[in-house]
Amino acid sequence: MAPQQPALVSLSPAELSFLRAALANSPPIRLDVTKGPRDFRSMRAEYDVLPSANGSARIALEDGTEALVGVKAEVEKSLLRPVFGEQPDVVMTDGEPVDESMGKGQDSWLEMSVEIPGFREDDALPVFLASMLTESLLASGELRDRLYINRRFHWKLYVDILLLSPPLSYPLALLSMTAHLALLTTHLPALKSEKDEDPLFDDDWDAAVPLYPKSAQGRPPVIILAMAVGPNIIFDPCKEELAVADAVLAIACTNSATSSKGARIVSIRTIDPPSHLTPPGIPNSMNSATGGSVPTSTADALTQRELLATSGVWTPPRGGMKRSLISKVTKMVVEDGGVAEEVISALAALEMG
Known part of the structure; x- marks a missing residue:
């Protein structure tokens, strides 16, 4: 789990709720409306x-x-390093080069x-x-x-x-x-x-x-950041988009060793998103200033917040990412013409000395 950065996004619960609703649309509406869910920042x-x-x-x-x-x-x-036991026999080849390393x-x-x-x-x-x-x-x-x-x-x-x-x-x-x-x-x-x-x-x-x-x-691996908002997968999220993420994955991938197309994953990790530390919104039903009733106990407050999960009031996400969503992310990354192949090809396209 990644440590949290000290500088958090200073967005109000209303702004967080609006941003999450936009990213959960089909198709998602990003802060930069010219970019799709698979597009990276220039x-x-x-x-x-x-x-x-x-x-x-x-x-x-x-x-x-x-x-x-x-x-x-x-x-x-x-x-x-000392080697215990019997040494392996030397294998003779018919003139073919052997990689000793x-x-x-x-x-x-x-x-x-x-x-x-x-x-x-x-x-x-x-x-x-x-x-x-x-x-x-x-x-x-x-x-x-x-x-x-x-x-x-x-x-x-x-x-x-x-x-x-x-x-x-x-x-x-x-x-x-x-x-x-x-x-x-x-x-x-x-x-x-x-x-x-x-x-x-x-x-x-x-x-x-x-x-x-x-x-x-062979090429050195590159890490791709992907986040989930509802059913949508968004790659290369910015700071504000990470503030409403349900889950974040760091996927390290490299080019395929067997073909010139596609990619393969060498490691995958989950990252604790900053959305878990954002302040929740206070609905009118729990706000005495708008005619609501203040919960009398902690249990009552938790019960009311559970009932407000689909009301549009911002609540920090809990839990992780479902297996079906992880499978969807990995497929989008490693498939032919996928995100990993695009990133690795773009970096390799630079004129190397």
């Missing part, structure tokens, strides 16, 4: 903005929120930090965002295997994420897309040594090898 993206980094990217949203990511890599000596990477080879204005590094929100992003990158196992050099050495990858402006909405998706673009542009020096020798690298940076080659199928 953004500006740049890469290779930090000359001393192995890879970097910067993305700015239309509301002014901006993120900068830098990736640095250094060679680190691997700790040889498969399954040999470790989670500790990736280190990530998130800095947000107004927050300390050990505050709940930066720590939670860093753990979510790290989990999504390591979930498929592809990234840590790409950091393998030989049995004695490996690459240690440092991903530093900086939110350049105060978070005007939940920044998880923005940070994930910026990290995705930075990893796509990350290059590592070309290795000249062989097998278990001390690593010797090519001094020519033009010969550097991309961490994610264009010819390879």
Whole structure:
């Protein structure tokens, strides 16, 4: 469960009720009426903005929120782990190349930090965002295997994420897309040594090898934020829309490993929406200033509020998301031509160096 941000949306119960009714329509009416439920906010993206980094990217949203990511890599000596029991036999192949790094990477080879204005590094929100992003990158196992050099050495990858402006909405998706673009542009020096020798690298940076080659199928995961309002699913919600969400999902997905179309989910998490902390509205029947009767006890007040669930008076949502709705969200994300494929294709369409 995500920690709550200190700056909540300052909307009255009447405004919250109106906004939720608009988003629960069929089709939903968003704050930006030009956008549909699957449309993302416009953004500006740049890469290779930090000359001393192995890879970097910067993305700015239309509301002014901006993120900068830098990736640095250094060679680190691997700790040889003892292997108990019988060693597996060596399998001979008929001249086919064998990927020696498969399954040999470790989670500790990736280190990530998130800095947000107004927050300390050990505050709940930066720590939670860093753990979510790290989990999504390591979930498929592809990234840590790409950091393998030989049995004695490996690459240690440092991903530093900086939110350049105060978070005007939940920044998880923005940070994930910026990290995705930075990893796509990350290059590592070309290795000249062989097998278990001390690593010797090519001094020519033009010969550097991309961490994610264009010819390879694998791509770093990207997190997509989706929220439910009634029967509707809305992607990339803004701060005001999150204030009336019934439930919020953070879906980490990457491109399909078996085909050029579609996508696959590597992790999925629920996020506690800020709507749970919004103040409830007071109906006229419970307001003495409008001729109503004030509840005489807490039990009486709870009973009256349960009866007002469909009256249009704003009440913070309770509970989570139904299984059928989660199934609907995952289908919209991973299907051919779905949301994940659109996002990954748009980021890959940038001219990479």
